[in-house]
Amino acid sequence: MEELEYPFFFTWVKQKNPLRFSIASVDGVKIYTDTGHELIDMSSISYQASFGHNHPTIIKYMKEQLDTVPMSAPRGIFPGKTEVTHELLKYMDKKDGKIFYTTGGAETVENALKFARDITKRKIVLARQTSYHGATLGALAATGDWRNKAHMIPENWVVRIPEPHEPDAIARTREIILQTGPDKIAAFILETITGGNGVYAGTQEWWDGISELCREFGILLIMDEVICGFGRTGLSFGYMHYNVKPDIICLAKGITGGMVPFGAVWTSEPIHTYYMNNVLANGLTNYAHPMGIAALKGVLEICQDFDFQKHLEHISQVFKREMESLRSMKEVETIRYHGMLAAVDLTVDITWKRFFDNGIHLATQNKRIVLAPPLIITEKELVEGMNRFKNALKDFE
Numbered sequence: 001m002e003e004l005e006y007p008f009f010f011t012w013v014k015q016k017n018p019l020r021f022s023i024a025s026v027d028g029v030k031i032y033t034d035t036g037h038e039l040i041d042m043s044s045i046s047y048q049a050s051f052g053h054n055h056p057t058i059i060k061y062m063k064e065q066l067d068t069v070p071m072s073a074p075r076g077i078f079p080g081k082t083e084v085t086h087e088l089l090k091y092m093d094k095k096d097g098k099i100f101y102t103t104g105g106a107e108t109v110e111n112a113l114k115f116a117r118d119i120t121k122r123k124i125v126l127a128r129q130t131s132y133h134g135a136t137l138g139a140l141a142a143t144g145d146w147r148n149k150a151h152m153i154p155e156n157w158v159v160r161i162p163e164p165h166e167p168d169a170i171a172r173t174r175e176i177i178l179q180t181g182p183d184k185i186a187a188f189i190l191e192t193i194t195g196g197n198g199v200y201a202g203t204q205e206w207w208d209g210i211s212e213l214c215r216e217f218g219i220l221l222i223m224d225e226v227i228c229g230f231g232r233t234g235l236s237f238g239y240m241h242y243n244v245k246p247d248i249i250c251l252a253k254g255i256t257g258g259m260v261p262f263g264a265v266w267t268s269e270p271i272h273t274y275y276m277n278n279v280l281a282n283g284l285t286n287y288a289h290p291m292g293i294a295a296l297k298g299v300l301e302i303c304q305d306f307d308f309q310k311h312l313e314h315i316s317q318v319f320k321r322e323m324e325s326l327r328s329m330k331e332v333e334t335i336r337y338h339g340m341l342a343a344v345d346l347t348v349d350i351t352w353k354r355f356f357d358n359g360i361h362l363a364t365q366n367k368r369i370v371l372a373p374p375l376i377i378t379e380k381e382l383v384e385g386m387n388r389f390k391n392a393l394k395d396f397e
């Protein structure tokens with residue numbers, strides 16, 4: 001890869017000779033570079049390409065949309081907007097709620113935080129250190145990983161709570177709430193299962209503890225399902241693994257399979273009824289963009305298809321078997337997985353380029369790999385992808 005000057009930035013890196021690759025064409029779970037090099041996408045790009053790179057159902061509805069109402073006004077009611085939203089609520093099994101549409105994950109989290117602060121009239125949110133919630137200032141404030149360091153975020157927006165696996169996590173969280181002042185705390189914001197930061201999940205006991213603290217102190221629960229939503233962890237949504245009652249749910253990425261920037265905030269009934277007689281001070285120029293609604297229509301059709309659901313069940317088992325087969329490798333320290341989302345902590349520091357050379361695209365972070373293959377991947381493709389992954393690990397100097 002020779003060094004070239006590009007008139008645009010690359011994200012999250014120094015701009016001198018950044019990591020990049022060409023995408024000449026795509027086919028299902030495969031990406032082809034301009035030299036014809038084939039990559040199996042083992043991370044759904046950044047967890048959004050859950051249905052591959054060119055799913056015909058999503059493309060069909062997007063093309064139809066382009067030919068009818070390709071753009072709209074935030075207040076415009078175009079064919080499909082209401083029906084698709086009802087369908088989303090049904091698929092979420094949360095029909096009593098209401099949807100606020102956005103243009104991506106960070107905007108979703110940002111609006112979720114705004115809802116929580118407006119409803120409670122409290123400013124602070126509680127968040128985990130091991131987390132990523134997006135790159136806008138509010139979402140970045142909630143984010144605990146390295147990415148929030150550069151931006152001089154006001155220190156009094158977010159208070160960190162212990163990680164679920166730490167001793168006495170809930171009792172210590174309660175202490176933190178009391179020290180901070182419950183009347184200052186609007187919400188918890190939590191990824192259901194942390195995505196890019198290592199696929200760490202809380203136990204049912206931990207979620208019960210969080211729910212109890214919410215009840216005790218009138219704190220709202222915002223669940224960030226930007227990665228876990230739309231089948232990623234084996235169920236339709238991550239919250240379905242736990243007996244929790246979120247007040248607000250954040251959706252993005254898989255909501256359109258990455259075909260168009262889009263997101264949604266689900267709000268519970270008490271929240272949306274509040275706005276019957278109070279002004280909603282949230283909005284976006286591209287609110288409920290028709291191309292997003294069209295792609296979502298396709299995603300919901302795929303996700304509710306019986307054959308897809310059977311496939312997801314089966315392919316999750318194949319993925320589990322493949323993940324377990326890694327345990328005996330000396331290059332592998334630990335693995336964690338839920339459905340089609342897995343983290344592999346390595347004993348060796350393998351470069352992204354080595355995986356690329358072995359024909360796979362995935363997300364690497366020093367010695368940690370996060371695998372999230374498209375949910376529509378066939379067994380043959382998945383086994384081939386995992387073989388390429390193992391080959392990249394073997395005999396690494």
Ligand SMILES: Cc1ncc(COP(=O)(O)O)c(C=O)c1O
Pocket residue numbers: 046104105106107109132133134135191195196224225226227252253
């Ligand atoms: C859990 C989570 N929330 C929010 C976001 C932000 O999404 P976006 O990059 O679409 O703004 C991400 C992105 O990786 C994420 O993983």
